[in-house]
Amino acid sequence: xxxxxxxxxxxxxxxxxxxxxxxxxxxxxxxxxxxxxxxxxxxxxxxxxxxxxxxxxxxxxxxxxxxxxxxxxxxxxxxxxxxxxxxxxxxxxxxxxxxxxxxxxxxxxxxxxxxxxxxxxxxxxxxxxxxxxxxxxxxxxxxxxxxxxxxxxxxxxxxxxxxxxxxxxxxxxxxxxxxxxxxxxxxxxxxxxxxxxxxxxxxxxxxxxxxxxxxxxxxxxxxxxxxxxxxxxxxxxxxxxxxxxxxxxxxxxxxxxxxxxxxxxxxxxxxxxxxxxxxxxxxxxxxxxxxxxxxxxxxxxxxxxxxxxxxxxxxxxxxxxxxxxxxxxxxx
Numbered sequence: 001x002x003x004x005x006x007x008x009x010x011x012x013x014x015x016x017x018x019x020x021x022x023x024x025x026x027x028x029x030x031x032x033x034x035x036x037x038x039x040x041x042x043x044x045x046x047x048x049x050x051x052x053x054x055x056x057x058x059x060x061x062x063x064x065x066x067x068x069x070x071x072x073x074x075x076x077x078x079x080x081x082x083x084x085x086x087x088x089x090x091x092x093x094x095x096x097x098x099x100x101x102x103x104x105x106x107x108x109x110x111x112x113x114x115x116x117x118x119x120x121x122x123x124x125x126x127x128x129x130x131x132x133x134x135x136x137x138x139x140x141x142x143x144x145x146x147x148x149x150x151x152x153x154x155x156x157x158x159x160x161x162x163x164x165x166x167x168x169x170x171x172x173x174x175x176x177x178x179x180x181x182x183x184x185x186x187x188x189x190x191x192x193x194x195x196x197x198x199x200x201x202x203x204x205x206x207x208x209x210x211x212x213x214x215x216x217x218x219x220x221x222x223x224x225x226x227x228x229x230x231x232x233x234x235x236x237x238x239x240x241x242x243x244x245x246x247x248x249x250x251x252x253x254x255x256x257x258x259x260x261x262x263x264x265x266x267x268x269x270x271x272x273x274x275x276x277x278x279x280x281x282x283x284x285x286x287x288x289x290x291x292x293x294x295x296x297x298x299x300x301x302x303x304x305x306x307x308x309x310x311x312x313x314x315x316x317x318x319x320x321x322x323x324x325x326x327x328x329x330x331x332x
Contacts, residue, residue, distance in 0.1 A: 004026070005025060005026055006023045006024065006025060006026055007023070007024060007025075007026040007105055007106040007107050008021060008022070008023060008105065008106050008309060009021075009022060009023075009024050009065045009101075009104060009105035009106070010022075010065060010066070010104040010105070010309055010312055011024070011063055011064070011065055012050075012051050012062055012063060012064055012065075012066060013062065013063040014053075014062050014063065015051070015052055015053030015062060016051065016052050016053070017051075017062075018313060019066075019104070019312050019313050019316065021309055021310070024065075024105075026106075026107050027101065027107060027108065027109040028076065028109070029076055029077065029078030029081075029109050029110075030078050030079070030109070031078055031079040031080050032078060032079075032080055032081060032111060032112055032113070033078040033081070033109050033110060033111055033112060034074050034075075034076065034077055034078060034081055034084055034109070034110055034112050034115065035074075035075045035076040035077075035078075035107055035108075035109055035110075036070065036072045036073065036074060036075060036090060036092075036107065036108055036109075036110050036115075037072050037073045037074075037075045037106065037107055038070050038071075038072040038103050038105060038106060038107060038108055038332045039071055039072045039073065039124035039125075039128070039331065039332060040070070040071050040072070040124045040125045040127070040128035040129075040329050040330065040331050040332060041067040041069065041070055041102075041103035041104050041128055041329065041330045041332060042067070042068070042069030042070070042103075042128045042129045042130070042131065042132065042327065042328070042329050042330075043067075043315050043316065043319055043327075043328040043329065043330060044068055044069065044132055044161070045161075045319065046058060046068065046097075047066045047067065047068065047096065047102075047316070047319075048316060048319055048320055050062075050064070050066060050096070050097075051066060051316070057270070058097040058098070058270065059097060059098045059099060059274060060096065060097050060098065060099065060100075060102075061099065064096075064101075064102065065096070065101045065102040065103075065104055065105050066096050066102040066104050067095060067096045067102035067103030067104040067105075067330075068093050068094070068095055068096040068097060068102065068103065068131075068132055069091075069092075069093050069103065069128050069129065069130070069131045069132050070091065070092055070094065070095060070103035070108060070110075070128055070131075071089075071090070071091040071118055071124040071125075071127035071128035072089075072090065072091075072124065072332075073087060073088065073089055073090070074086055074087060074088040074089075074090060074115075075107065078109075078112070081112045083112060084112060084115065088117065089117065089118040089124075090115045090116065090117060090118055091115075091116060091117075091118045091119075091127040091128065091130065091131055091286065092110060092114045092115045092116065092131055092282075092283070092286065093114065093131035093132045093135055093269070093273070093282065094108075094110040094111060094114040094115070094131075094273070095108050095110065097270055097273055097274065098270075098273055098274045100273070103128075104309070104312065104330060104332075105332070106332055111279055113279040113280045113282075113283050114272075114273075114279050114282050114283055115283055115286075116283050116284075116286030116287045116290060117287070117290060118290075119290040119293040119294050120294055121293065121294055121296075122293060122299075122300075124331075125302070125306075125329045125331055126299075126300050126302060126329075128329045129300045129302050129326075129327035129328070129329045130165070130289075130300050130327070131286060132161075132269060133161040133162045133164075133165045133327070134165055134285065134286060134289045135269050135282055135285050135286070136162045136165075136246050136267055136269045137162050137165040137166035137169050137221075138169060138285045138288070138289060139267045139269060139285070140166065140221050140244040140245075140246060140265070140267045141153070141166055141169050141170055141173070141219065141221060141244070142169070142173070144242070144244050144265035144267065145219045145221070145242045145244050145265065146242075147169075147170055147173045147175055147219060148173070148174070148175070149173065149174030149175065150174060150175070150176070151175045151176070151218040151219060152175070152176050152178065152211070152212055152217045152218050152219075152237075153170040153175040153176065153177050153178070153217060153218065153219045153220075153221065154177075154178045154179070154180070154197075154217040154219070154220045154221070154232075154235055155167050155170065155177060155178070155179045155180070155194065155221050155223070156179075156180045156199075156220070156221065156222045156223055156224050156228045156231070156232065157180065157181070157222075157223040157224040157228070158179030158180060158181050158185075158189050158192070158194055158223075159179075159181045159182075159185035159188045159189055160223055160224075161327055162223040162246060163179070163181075163221075163223045164188070164192060164300075164301050165298065165300075166221050166223065167179055167189070167192045167193065167194045168192060168193075168292075168297065168298040168299075169289070169292070169298065170219075170221075171192075171193050171194075171297070172292050172297040172298060175218075175219070176195075177193065177194040177195070178194060178195045178197055178207075178211055178217065179192070179194035179195065179196060179197065180197045180198075180199040180228075181196065181197075181198070181199070182198070182199075182200060183198055183200070183201075186198070188301070195211065197211075199228075199231075204231045204234045204235050205234070207235075208234075208235050212237070215237055215238075216235055216236050216237035216238060216241055216260065216262075217235055217236060217237060217241065218236075218237050218240065218241055218242070219236075219241070219242050219243075219244070220232040220235050220236045220241070220242075220243045220244070221243075221244045221245075221246075222243065222244065222245040222246070222247065222248070223245075223246055223247065224247060225245065225247030225248065225249065225250065226247075226250055229243075229245050229247070229248055229250070229252055230252055230253070230256070232245065233252070233253075233254070233256040233257040233260075233262075233264075234256045236257065236260060236262045237260070237262065238260040238261055238262065239260070239261045239262070240262075241260060241262040241263075242262065242263050242264070242265065243257060243262060243263070243264045243265075244264070244265050244266075244267060245264075245265075245266060245267070246266075246267040246268075246269065248264075248266045300326070300327055301325075301326040301327060302326045302327050302328075302329060303318070303324045303325045303326040303327065303328050304325065304326075305318070305328075306331065307328070307329070307330045307331065308330060308331050308332070309330065309332060312330045315328045315329075315330055
C-alpha cells in the first residue's frame with residue numbers, strides 16, 4: 001500500500017553527485033500557497049550550475065531537489081487562496097532556488113502568485129518547457145525595452161531557449177526581427193520568422209549596414225553574454241536605441257553605448273523568487289503569454305527525446321553536452 005504522506009523525488013546530495021531517486025515527505029501548502037501535482041519539469045542551464053555547485057546567486061544549497069519550471073494540476077489549496085480550484089491546470093517558474101524544493105518531484109508547494117493557467121493548446125510537457133524563458137524574454141522586450149510595432153529588433157542567440165521565444169514575442173508585437181546564430185541554426189531561425197544573420201561570417205558593422213542602413217537596431221536583446229554584449233553596444237541605434245541582456249554579468253566597456261546615446265537594461269529573472277517582491281508580475285506575464293500561445297503566435301521548440309524520473313540523468317547529460325535540439329523536459 002502506498003504511503004500518501006510520501007512522494008518520489010530526485011535529489012542531488014552534493015556537487016556533481018548523481019540524481020538520486022528517493023521517497024521523501026510530501027509537502028503541504030501554507031498560507032498563500034498551493035500544492036501542485038507535477039506532470040512535467042523543465043530543465044534549464046541553471047539547474048546544471050546549481051548541481052555543480054557553481055550558482056551561488058541561486059541560493060540553493062545541496063542536498064536539494066532541482067527544477068524551476070513546472071506544469072501540473074492544483075491539488076490542495078492553502079489558507080487564503082481563492083483564485084484556484086483543485087484540478088486547475090497550471091504552469092509556473094516557482095521552485096528550485098532560494099531553498100525551495102524543486103519540481104523534479106511528484107508534488108511541490110508553490111506560491112499562488114506565481115501560477116498561471118496552462119495554455120489550453122499545449123500539453124503538460126510543452127508547457128513545462130516555457131516559464132523561465134517566457135518570463136525572461138518578456139521582461140527584456142516588453143518591460144524594459146517597450147517593444148513597439150515597426151521597430152527593428154535584433155535577437156542574439158535566437159535558436160536558444162530565451163532567444164526563440166524572444167523572436168516570437170517581438171514578432172507578435174509587430175516588430176521586424178533579425179536574429180544571429182550559426183549556419184546550422186538558420187532553418188530554425190527563419191522558420192520563426194526572423195531574418196537570419198550568421199554571426200561567424202558577418203561583422204557587426206557589416207550586418208548593421210546591410211539591415212539598417214548603418215543606423216543600428218531599435219532594440220538589441222543579448223541572450224549570450226560576453227563578447228556578444230559588447231557587439232550589442234555597437235549594433236544599437238543612436239539616441240533612442242535600447243540594449244537588453246539576460247547575461248550581462250561580465251566586465252564591459254560602456255563607451256560604444258554612451259557614444260550612441262543609447263540605453264541598457266539587465267534582466268535577472270530570479271529576483272522575485274529570491275526576494276519575494278514582484279511575484280504577481282511573473283504570474284501576469286505567464287497569463288499574457290498564454291494568450292499569445294493560444295492565438296498561435298508563440299510555441300515552444302522541444303527536443304523530441306522524452307525523459308522521466310528514471311531517465312532524468314540522460315536529460316541533464318544532454319543539456320551539459322550542448323547537443324539538445326530544443327527545450328528539455330522531464331515527465332513525472
